[in-house]
Amino acid sequence: MKIEPLSVDFNDEQKRYLEGLAAGLKVNLAGRAQTATAPLAEPSGPDAIHIKAQDKVLAAGRKLADQEKVKREQHPFDAYPRLKQQAHSNAAPSAADNFRWRYFGLFHVAPAQDSYMCRLRIPNGILKHWQLTGLADLADQLCGSYSHVTTRANLQLREIPPKHAVMLLEGLSDLGLTARGSGADNIRNVTGTPTAGIDPQELLDTRAYAREWHFHILNDRSLYGLPRKFNVAFDGAGRIAALEDTNDIAFSAVEVKDGFGVAPGVWFRLGLGGITGHKDFAKSTGIIVEPERATEVADAIVRLFIETGDRTNRLKARLKYVLDSMGHDKFMEAVESRLGRKLARVADEAIKPRPEADRMAHIGVHPQKQQGLNWIGVVLPLGKLTTDQMRALARIAADLGDGEIRLTVWQNLLLPGVRDENVAMACAAIE
Structure with a gap:
């Protein structure tokens, strides 16, 4: 037996009634859904720690700095499609995007050049010879034909037209390099002792x-978008100083004596609050850290800074000012x-005197801890290298050294692993 569908015709009044009923049900259901999801108003995800810090400022009736508003409007990493469109x-x-693109390491420097500068990330300042050659090729194709070594043992490329910006970032990835987070309110390039692993007097290899x-840093988005830029350095007590006391976090290798309540041996002494240009150096906290726990401790310090740093006044937004307000002891208790x-805390007398740095060890020929090998420090006027010089130095490193190029905070470079019998030839080639 076949059942026919019921056919019902409604008059106009019935139709209006049913439409009103449906509309009422829709509003009621929407209200219930909103109530059910109300807890989701709490910020979540990797950016939550920053949003909560901003919300706290707004709840207190204060105004966010313009850069904080830009970050809040759209996270720079979420704006990458627009960078591609601009390319x-x-x-x-725009002014806002100029700030955002610094999260990718790009700084628009108009009107001086009407182009981008790109700042890389090179941990401990160490490059392979083929990476330096690849950078020279990228610079010739996409940028000005030169680079600069920076005061964070890093490299910068300049004169990058907007149309080449994305191609450059992709080219860096092809070379195993990145510029991510090297500008704006982020943790900058990680510096370390440039002679790490080859220094006769070092207490610790910082690499x-x-x-x-x-x-x-690279793999945790919650560590981007701090109240202000942030610097971390590791000094292994080698002959060439890493100038770690100019950093927000300074890890200085020290040797702890026996009989002071902690395991004797090499630890990192923790300093906080260095700020370049303010003649204010990182102050010792009296705390020593096991080297293998340095990342854990640095992470906790950065996250506390994210929550307590000033989001209203850029001139007072560095870690130094949090420490000035809270005091080192209270900050470290948090x-x-x-x-x-x-x-662990130890008195000054528990720490052996550190080896002295040599202010000239980044220039000329110096013996390594490996017998028969040397590093050669090469002076770079104003830290500048042409692409031809980049390729030539890379060839010297590959043919006469160990294949590495090490950048220093003195804006020059070292060619390590040069055998005694090859020193004269390498020096002549450099000249």
Whole structure:
């Protein structure tokens, strides 16, 4: 037996009644849905720690700095499609996007050049010869034909037309390099002792610790968008200073004597609050950190800074000013609370005198700890290298050295691993 569908015709009054009923049900259901999802108004995800810090400022009736408003309006990493659009049309960025693109390492420097500058990230300042050659090729194709070594043992490329910006970022990735987070309110390039692993007097090889912190930053979006820029350095007590006391966090390798309540041996002494240009150096906290826990401690310090740093006044937004307000002891107690444990503290007399740095060890020929090998420090006027010089130095590093190029905070470079019998030839080639 086939059942026919029921056919019902409604008059106009019935139709209006049913339409009103449906509308009422829709409003009621929407209200219930809103109530059910109300807890989702709490910020979540990797950006939550920053949004909560901004919300706290607004709740207190204060105004966010313009840069904080830009970050709040659209996270720079979420705006990447617009960077690609601007590259496609060779368009200069707006003021807001000029700030956002610094999260990708791009700084628009108009009107001086009407182009971008790109600042890289090179942990501990160490490059392979093929990377330096690749950078020279990229510079010739997409930028001005030169680079600069920076005061953070890093490289910068300049004269990048907007149309080449994305191609450059992709080209860096092809070389195993990145510029991510090297500008704006982020943790800058990680510096370390330039002679790490080859220095006769070092207490600690900083390469592994700088590398660990470097990748920790790159892979955690919550560590981008701080109240202001942030610097971290590792000094292994080698002959060439890393100038760690000019950084927000200074890890200085020290040797602790026996009989002071902690394991004797090499630790990092923790300094906080260095700020370049203000003649204010990182102050010792009295705390020493096991080297393998440096990243854990640095992470806790940065996250506390994210919550307590000034989001209203850019001139007072560095870690130094949080420390001035809270005091080092109270700040570190809050860090320990985050870590869930107390950090080791020792008196000054528990620490052996550190080896002295040599102000000239970044220039000329110096013996390494490896017998028969040397590093050669090369002076760069104003830190500048032409692309021809970049390729030539890379060839010297590959043919006569160990294949590495090490950048220093003195804006020059070292060619390590040069055998005794090859020193004269390498020096002649450099000249």
